[in-house]
Amino acid sequence: MSSIKVVSLSLLALAGMQSASAFADDGSYYVAGRVVAAEHKAREMADSARPGIGAFVPGKQDDKFTTGSFALGYKYNNGWRVEGEYTLPKTDTFTSGSTTFPLSNNVHYIEAQRLMANVYRDFAITDQVSLYGSVGIGIARLKSDGWQGTVARRYNVGRQDNLSWSLGAGVAYSPIDKLTLDLGYRYVDMGRTESGWNAFPNARSLQDEKMSANLVSSEIYLGGRYAF
Template sequence: MAIARISTLAAALGASLLMPVCAFAADLAEQPYVEPLPVATGGWYLRGDIGYKFYNSPNIAFVTPTYTDPWNNTSLDNTWMLGAGVGYKFNDYFRADATVDYEFNAGAYGEGYCGGCGGLGYSIETADISAWTMLLNGYIDLGTYAGLTPYVGAGIGTSYLETSNISYINPNGVTGTWNGAGQWNFAWALMAGASYAITPNTALDLSYRYLNLGDAVSGYIPAGGGGTIQYNNIDANEIRLGLRYSFY
């Protein structure tokens, strides 16, 4: 009899303990499913760059209304550049930015025929050329491998090329200077590189860029019938190191 009572009490106690557990389990089963928010893969970023430019030899000539005198042994010195920009990453594969770069003075050199020197030879002609470049760029990121994200890109925009310190030395020893001038051009670029995320919001960027800047021109020169020195087809190969800071 006592054993029967104890069994009955134990069964009742067990049932009372299981009831809230079952009710809680039922409540859990009835909870609506909430989809997790997607991880952000796009947003705004800032960038800054420093680079070194290897200029190709431009075509330089003294141009008048009646004739053109192409120069020999032309060259344009290598120089440094600084840049900054703002961009937007649309997804894991495409981003775009607008950039402004300043290219420091590069020394131009050429040898022009000296018509008033009695056939003694060529004049040594020099000048400094600086550049501002403003481009709208697009990039395709090619995936991330061991922390590195390689990419390719292209850009179009405008450049402002300014000449200064234009001078000459004739073969007879006569020297002189001419005024410089500025000129706007269409500019374009092709680039390839790789970035590495050093923090969740900061990436180190190493890249190569080919940049076509257009043409530069001197001020008006009254000698030789009157004309200008034209520095045509100015382009460069660049090695650039930059940082990108993202806000996503």
């Protein structure tokens, strides 16, 4: 079953849960915005196709940045929340090299954006403070390209729509009615991405080189939710 089908079924299941509970739970919808401090890491870059290069040499394999996300959700009165969240696009730059061609590094650009279905469980500590855990599943849309040695030696563009998942935890504080502030952490796996084959002539006169990586993210976020 494709990733898109899995996510579609998951979203339908969440919608069904919400519809079934709406008659018995006087909950509330909310909108949310989050500022996200993220560190993307490119794992398994050594699996890139680059025959005849000697040993793989890792280069820059992480990228730290600040981005944002927006969400629409529903909070039940039994401690559960469900939401759909979109994370803004961000392009990372990673590098790698080889022992045979030390001056001909790969520069790998990966653009990532996500649409996730998240489920939260809140545990009240006081009337205003609660702890929560979260899980998410969704689609990560990845675009992968770059160059080798010089900018003129380009790789073709590769695109993937991957199944993405997340695990997280945080603390929430509600200073006034309808407004809640969140501070949380989550780990996100966005799956594997590959560039297209090399569009430049290599030493073997073949199209047998491409860049690949498994993209993951560690994120600390600060957000606000407003109920309506």
